[in-house]
Amino acid sequence: MTLLTATLNKATAKVSAIVPMHLQIRGVHLFQKVKSRVLKDNVFPEFIETPIPDVSTLRIEDIDVSNPFLFRQHRWQSYFKRLRDEAPVHYQANSPFGPFWSVTRYEDILFVDKHHELFSAEPIIVLGDRPKGLSVEMFIAMDPPKHDVQRQAVQSVVAPKNLNEMESLIRDRAQEVLDNLPIGVPFDWVQKVSIELTARMLATLLDFPYDKRQKLVYWSDLAAASAETTGGPNDMNETFIGIADMAKHFSALWHDKADRIAAGEARGFDLISLMQSNEGTKDLISRPMEFLGNLALLIVGGNDTTRNSMTGGVLALNQFPEQWIKLKSNPSLIPNMVSEIIRWQTPLAYMRRVAKQDVELNGQIIKKGDKVVMWYVSGNRDERAIEQPDEFIIDRKNARNHLSFGFGVHRCMGNRLAEMQLRILWEELLKRFENIEVLSEPEIVQSNFVKGYSKMMVKVTAKA
Numbered sequence: 001m002t003l004l005t006a007t008l009n010k011a012t013a014k015v016s017a018i019v020p021m022h023l024q025i026r027g028v029h030l031f032q033k034v035k036s037r038v039l040k041d042n043v044f045p046e047f048i049e050t051p052i053p054d055v056s057t058l059r060i061e062d063i064d065v066s067n068p069f070l071f072r073q074h075r076w077q078s079y080f081k082r083l084r085d086e087a088p089v090h091y092q093a094n095s096p097f098g099p100f101w102s103v104t105r106y107e108d109i110l111f112v113d114k115h116h117e118l119f120s121a122e123p124i125i126v127l128g129d130r131p132k133g134l135s136v137e138m139f140i141a142m143d144p145p146k147h148d149v150q151r152q153a154v155q156s157v158v159a160p161k162n163l164n165e166m167e168s169l170i171r172d173r174a175q176e177v178l179d180n181l182p183i184g185v186p187f188d189w190v191q192k193v194s195i196e197l198t199a200r201m202l203a204t205l206l207d208f209p210y211d212k213r214q215k216l217v218y219w220s221d222l223a224a225a226s227a228e229t230t231g232g233p234n235d236m237n238e239t240f241i242g243i244a245d246m247a248k249h250f251s252a253l254w255h256d257k258a259d260r261i262a263a264g265e266a267r268g269f270d271l272i273s274l275m276q277s278n279e280g281t282k283d284l285i286s287r288p289m290e291f292l293g294n295l296a297l298l299i300v301g302g303n304d305t306t307r308n309s310m311t312g313g314v315l316a317l318n319q320f321p322e323q324w325i326k327l328k329s330n331p332s333l334i335p336n337m338v339s340e341i342i343r344w345q346t347p348l349a350y351m352r353r354v355a356k357q358d359v360e361l362n363g364q365i366i367k368k369g370d371k372v373v374m375w376y377v378s379g380n381r382d383e384r385a386i387e388q389p390d391e392f393i394i395d396r397k398n399a400r401n402h403l404s405f406g407f408g409v410h411r412c413m414g415n416r417l418a419e420m421q422l423r424i425l426w427e428e429l430l431k432r433f434e435n436i437e438v439l440s441e442p443e444i445v446q447s448n449f450v451k452g453y454s455k456m457m458v459k460v461t462a463k464a
Contacts, residue, residue, distance in 0.1 A: 045096065047231050047446070055079045060087050065102055065375065066095045066127055068231025071349070071451050072444040077390065080104055080378035089364040096231070097127040100352075100371035101364070104378040106385035106403065108362050112353060112374050113407040116143060119353035119372055121410060126449050127352055127373060128229040138293035140301075140410055150294065151413060153278035154271050157205065158417045162269065166204070170421055173200045174428045181460055186439055189458045193425075194310040201421060202302045206295075207270035208253065219246045220303040223296040230449035243292065250295050254285050271298055305347045305404070306418045308452035310425060311442070312345030313337075315456065316392040318438040323394045331430050337394035338422040343402035344392050349377040349451045351406060376403040377451055435461040 047068050052075045055063060063079060070076045083090050088105040103109050112119050124130055125141045139150035156162070177196050181187065195217050202220075203213040222242040225232030250272075257272055267273050275281040275294075284291045317324040327333055353372045358365060366372060380402050381389040405412035412418075429436070442456035 045227075047096075047227060049446075055082050060090070061093070063087075063090065064092050064095050066092070066097050066100070066231065066448050068446050068448045070448065072446065076377065077381065080375060080381065084378060084382055084384075089362045089366070091364070095127075097129075098371065100127060100373050101366055102373050102375055102378075103361070104375050104382075105362070106379040106382040109374045109376065109379040109403055110407055111361065112372060113351070113403075113410070116409050118356055118359050120356050121147070121351075121353060124229070125351045125353075126229045127350075127371070128226075128231070130229065137287075137290045138297035140297050141293075144409060147409060149280035150290075153281040154274050154298070155413060157269065157271055157274055158414050160416070163416055163420055166417075167420060167424065169204065170201065171424050171428065173197065174421075174424050178428055178432055183460060183462045186457050186459050189314060189436075189456045190307075190311055190442075190453050191455075194307045194453075197310065197421070197425065198303050198307040201306070201417075202299055205271055205302060206253075206298070207257075207268055207272060208249075212249070215245070215249065216299050217303055217307075218242065219296070220299045224300050224304060224450055225445070225447060230447045232445075232447050246295070247288070247292055250291070251285065254291075301412065301414055302417075304450050304452060305342070305412070305414075306421050308347035308450070309341050309345050309418070309422055311453045311456055312347070313341040313422065313426070314436050314458065315438055315442060315453075316341060316344050317436070320392040323392055324435075327394055327426075328430065331427070333394050334423055334426045334430075335419075336396070336399050337426065338419050339399035339402065340392060340394055340396050341422060342404045342418070343380045343386075343399065345451065346377040346380050346402075346404050347451055348404070349449055350375045351410070374403075376406070379403045432463060433460045434463050437461070 049069045049072070052067060052069060052073050055075070055078045060082075063083060065076070065079050065083070070079060083102060083104045088103070088108060090102040090104065091099065092102065093099045103112055120143050121141050122143055123137075123141060139147050142150065174197060177193060177200075181192060195214075199213040199217050200210075202208065202216040203210050206216070208216060219242055222239050224230065226236070226239055227233065253272060254276070257268070258276060261267055261273075261276070267277060275284055281294075284294065317327070323337075327337060350373050353374065355366045355368050355370045355372055357368050360366075380386070383389055386401075405415040437459045439457040439459055443454045445452045445454050
């Protein structure tokens with residue numbers, strides 16, 4: 001740690017108790033801008049899209065699956081297949097994100113994910129480093145026991161009893177969105193359905209002002225998309241401004257809830273209320289980077305998985321039209337299809353770990369301190385574990401045995417909620433529409449982490 005960084009950390013700790021969190025973020029932003037001008041710090045390079053070469057033209061050691069345009073240019077399947085076949089534990093020494101190991105086969109990914117005593121989730125679960133000045137902390141990027149304490153604080157919001165109580169609300173909101181879709185007229189499915197439904201759900205889980213719900217999606221996109229972390233767009237001014245706005249709104253929400261409880265109001269069962277009532281997180285507001293990190297985690301987790309699976313499912317049924325026919329003739333396949341959608345889409349492409357000690361994996365020696373990336377998107381297409389993995393098969397046997405939610409102590413907390421949202425969506429879609437036609441190639445986001453969509457034009461046909 002440099003003297004300058006140490007000084008910044010001490011100053012931040014001193015002002016945390018008295019300066020509003022959003023002003024702290026603005027102060028850090030200003031400091032970083034001045035620091036980079038005075039010291040001429042290296043700015044992370046902007047990614048400029050160029051054609052990605054055919055993987056067969058590359059030496060195995062030159063393959064770099066961290067390229068944030070790999071999904072957009074539809075090169076990812078051939079790149080990961082070659083790694084699975086020739087170098088399932090592959091070392092890339094010269095990526096923009098530093099050296100890292102790629103683990104690409106299903107069974108090897110399971111090994112890494114299940115052995116948290118060998119592979120640490122700290123300090124971050126994406127390929128790159130946290131943006132300077134925004135070293136947020138989140139429980140998904142913590143090891144036990146700290147991870148367990150913070151996860152437990154919010155786990156009960158997605159307990160089976162609460163999911164049952166949420167189902168009617170989710171269905172009501174899905175019905176409202178679908179009933180207002182234009183019939184026979186092109187529209188953007190991502191904006192009108194996927195984003196709108198996930199925003200409504202996030203607002204409910206956080207008890208966030210409903211009329212401001214689109215902010216949650218915007219903040220989620222910022223948190224998951226910086227160039228330094230995942231190869232996304234490089235506009236740190238927008239990121240700092242957005243995170244400051246997020247800090248302002250969530251701090252106000254936290255204090256408002258605390259004041260209402262102190263005045264005798266019954267405690268709610270949303271994520272903020274659960275944090276306030278848990279011994280391990282009741283003072284989270286006094287730890288700004290943990291506070292922001294965990295809220296960013298909750299909105300990213302509630303946004304990207306569900307939102308991109310909502311879009312990916314429609315795309316898959318267009319690419320495999322015989323499965324759409326099968327679904328319409330047998331709607332009882334919806335729960336199984338939901339698992340198949342989540343496997344086929346794999347909305348979050350990977351999770352990163354750091355080796356805690358030297359580990360041998362599939363004939364390779366991973367050294368202590370090395371980055372290890374579990375490519376779920378590759379494991380979900382591994383022919384050694386899944387038959388016809390590139391096919392979308394809605395009645396696939398053992399469809400739930402996919403990697404998209406992870407395994408072990410860090411397995412996705414909201415997996416059942418995501419499945420329920422998708423199930424309800426498809427139940428309601430089948431009631432209303434004879435067809436959902438994708439009109440053009442969807443636009444894919446720039447990222448090596450989020451395998452998602454920014455736009456997909458469709459046209460729906462109503463049932464007779």
